[in-house]
Amino acid sequence: MSTEEISQINIVALARELTNIGHNVTVYAADAFVEFDELHLSDRLSVCSIPARLQKIFLPALIPLMPDLANSSKLREADIIQSAEFYQFSTFSAANLAAKEEIPFFIWQEAFHYMRPPAKPFQHLFNVTAGRSIRATTTKFILRTKKAENFLYKIGIRPSAIGPWIPTGIDGNMFYPRSRAFQPEDFGFPKDFAVVLVVARLVPSKGVDLALRAVSILRSRGVKVGCLIAGLGPQLNNLKILAKDLKIDNCVRFLGYCSQLEISNLYNSSDLFVLPSRADLFPFSLLEAGGCGVPSVSTRVGSVEDFVQDGVNGLLVSPRSQELANGIERLLSEGDLRTKMGKAARQSFTDTFDMRIVAKHFAELYKTFLK
Secondary structure, three states, X not given: OOHHHHHOOHHHHHHHHHHXXXXXXXXXXXXXOOOOOEEEXXXXXXXXXXXXXXXXXXXXXXXXXXXXXXXXXXXXXXXXXXXXXXXXXXXXXXXXHHHHHOOOEEXXXXXOOOOOOOHHHHHHHHHHOHHHHHHHHOOEEEEOOOOHHHHHHHOOOOHHHEEEEOOOOEOOOOOOOOOXXXXXXXXXXXXXXXXXXXXXXXXXXXXXXXXXXXXXXXXXXXXXXXXXXXXXXXXXXXXXXHHHHOOOHHHEEEEEOOOHHHHHHHHHOOOEXXXXXXXXXXXXXXXXXXXXXXXXXXEOOOOHHHOOOEOOXXXXXXOOHHHHHHHHHHHHHOHHHHHXXXXXXXXXXXXXXXXXHHHHHHHHHHHOOOO
16 A cells, blocks of 8 residues: 555544644554555654464454554553454454553444354354453443444443444545536536436445446436446446446446545535445445535435434435435435535534544543543
């Protein structure tokens, strides 16, 4: 990964905002993703790599095994240690060091259900082994999603250790209302076409095929709409074939990988954003669209309701192409409502989800537990 790519990782962006209000931050990452021992992004911010062991068994992107965290001299000097997710060996290693050095330890919990087999039995075993010391050590379980609260109760976390809710933040310096960078004609659409945008990894759970079928329904109704799909993934070729089979390949564009700036310009050049996921946790793309003042038609999955208020700053539908089509058609046909929802989405973002606000909430929380 390049320095620019690393600096745009969500947790690194949060760390940067914490440095902007006077804190020194070190982010630890598995060496499977970075090619350096330590990268200094500023005088106050560095990213360090930690060896991920037995990578064929403990996948670094899912459950990295990083026992060296427990022996990190730099981590031992920290005033606060924070990890992501309860069911992680890296959390266990960091918690052991925090307990030994009597350092306040926080977990930022996003997941709100057990994983599917074969991972679920592993989680149950983890809960009665490593989980015991994590529960005993953790100062606070910070809720990254509201649904995580009930899940934490279920796995035995004491109520006094749970909260507050501090959601994922997005870089407000990147995702904000801009002038329209592209017109429909730039993508080969007629100039009177509306443009809807999908930003997603092209895997089955993201439901991009549902979005394509929704576009097909809309075109059969005579709705003038073109669809942009930004993202890569193993389903790319199958989705292109589906678009051709549905006879909508002339009004769908697969854009592949896009930089953050390109994505921001795409949001600002679209009439609305569509999130068609069949299953999800809390998609960043909803926040990015909201930051740009673009309303969403989203499936009611995961924790999307932490951001999308149905009928206020977007529309929520079930993960079916017919309902997606109905939601898209409604917002495209009601311009005043679309504008109103876009403004509300922007307000929701600036009030709660701008990374600067999120960093401020973390700093205030940390302050109450510092010696």
